[in-house]
Amino acid sequence: MIRGRGETLPFYVNRRIYYMTKVLVGMSGGVDSSVSVYLLQQQGYEVSGATLKLFDNEDIGILDKEKTCCSLSDVQDARNVAMKLGCRHYVFNYSQWFMEDVVKRFARSYEEGQTPNPCIDCNRYIKFSRMLERAKFLGFDYIATGHYAQVDRDPSTGRYLLRKGADSSKDQSYVLYTLTQEELSRTLFPLGKMTKQEIRTIAEGEGFVNAQKRDSQDICFVQDGDYAGFLERVMGVSSPTGDFVDRAGRKIGRHRGLIHYTVGQRKGLGQTFGKPMYVLDKKKAENTVTLGSHEELFSAGMVVSEVNWIAIEALKEPMEVTVKARYSMKEVAAVIYPLENGQVRVAFDEKQRAITPGQAAVFYQGDLVIGGGTIIGPVSEQ
Known part of the structure; x- marks a missing residue:
């Protein structure tokens, strides 16, 4: 049975009963997840950290052990912060599943002529589903990450909601649209109402070794952004x-x-x-x-498949939304229409440039994520 958000587990000290909720925080070695641990401790949670080992650098053609998010220094930075804060630190080896569910899916998608976003698959298959599975096995009530997003609950429907992070320049709700109701009910985002500068200020004040560590860029398993070289050299894609x-x-x-x-x-x-x-x-x-x-790049709409709905159970009638068709894109006004087989047709108010198969389309109303899916392709006329 899933406990409600904020409910707690009892424990005893000198025959007196106390209550504390246990949270497992995904610690990448960066400043965001480190401050997440600190904030949750300040809020009274019993916190442990977990660093996810996603791959060996040699497996993806990288000889420099200090590069990418899975480097030894990242693990050490996470462990250093965990020790400083007095919390337990785990390392979980998910390299087998990461290769199957993220890297190979990335390669297959490119082979099919698409342009995928593997960060979304990593969140879908690894950082939330598998980490939550492990957390429940170890007796934790929640998992938490350093993503800039917020979780809420609709009192009228009982559905768990995903909202944008308060810092619009860092909002990461786009890459979290695949979260299920089960995952949202067991996930905390401590940084959701904060700015990056506030987080670095806390890290500096607490003396964290990674207080000024730069944010990771691009795809973690592709060296120097050379996607084609990686696919040919490492994955053997012809x-x-x-x-x-x-x-x-x-x-x-x-x-x-x-x-x-x-x-x-x-x-x-x-x-x-x-x-x-x-x-x-x-x-x-x-x-x-x-x-x-250049003019031929613009499309009146697009068709989206594999849709995950968050704010609603299903789309049964047209809905006015704003939509992002890639991570860096500004939201644009559109109407979404239900199609047979669960797909969605998106009609933009104004034509949009370079709608790309394989990318994600995420639908919003204000700061609320309605849902999202994978772009099949553009529609030239509505």
């Missing part, structure tokens, strides 16, 4: 050369392989066409990359 074509299907050049391109790309095409040309589409079956003008 991406044969093929034809550049225009909208009418006419051949206008040769490409180096689908994995070297993404929708909206202009630079790095490897040849000139007498005018600026952009990647509009990739088709695995024909092994073609479609090029066109």
